[in-house]
Amino acid sequence: MGHSRxxxxxxxxRVLRVASRKVRESGLAGPGVAEIMQEAGLTHGGFYKHFASRDDLIAQAAAAALTERPVEVEELAGMGEQDRYAGLVDSxxxxEHRDSPGTGCALVxxxxxxxxxxxxxxxxxxxxVRGYLDLLGGNDSEEARAEAMITLSALVGATLIARAVADRTLSDEVLETVARQLTGHC
Structure with missing residues (x-):
């Protein structure tokens, strides 16, 4: 019996959600079709009913990862400018964001x-990128846009470095130092 539309x-x-998380966890080269299908609760044989190729799936999963905004970011959008900024930096x-790349921001x-x-x-x-710049007030003025670009670059770069280093103490220090610098708390 066939499946309904x-x-x-x-x-x-479901396959896209799993693949999107896998792409954020291990990059574009990492996830395999069999692994994704198994985790989605489907057989490998059904893959081609949904996607033309692995490359097609990975491209769609990457696009999906980049369109998903974490819940925390959605909540921040309704806050005042100062609270939104501090909340975004803290989050x-x-x-938790460092340790959960599968559910974190795909920019990193x-x-x-x-x-x-x-x-x-x-x-x-x-x-x-443009969405984050808007969230950071990057359309208010030339100076605000420059500040938003610096902030976004610091957020993405610090998270990337914190995830990449082996020393957990250094990783924590990177996150804490950049957060302190961005929010002006010394």
Whole structure:
């Protein structure tokens, strides 16, 4: 008996959610089709009912990862400017974000891949960058835009470094120091 369109769409979404998380955890080269399908609760044989190829899935998963905003960011959008800024810095440079790349911001994990990627990936990455710049008040003035760009670069760079170093003490120090510098708390 065949699957309904609704079931097929739900299965496809489940595969994309798993692949999106896997892409954020291990980059574009990391996740395999069998692993993704198994985690999505589907058989490997059903893969081609949903995607033309692994490359098609990974491209769609990367785009999905870049369009998803963490819940914390959604909550920050409704706050006043000062609270939003401090909240974003605290959330982005928190240990939970560092330790959970699969559910964190894809700007950190997909930056290098987007730089080498195709036009669609670059555009998806750019859209997420612009979204954060807007959230940081980057459209208010030339000075505000410069501040937003510096802040976003510091957030992404500090998180990348904190995830990449082996020494947990240094990792924590990077997060704490950059957060302190950005929020002006010495």
């Amino acid at each position: 609704v079931e097929k769409a739900a299965s496809r979404e 982005y440079l928190g240990r 994990t997909l930056g290098a891949a987007a730089g080498r990627g195709d036009q669609a990936l670059k555009e998806a990455y750019e859209k997420r």
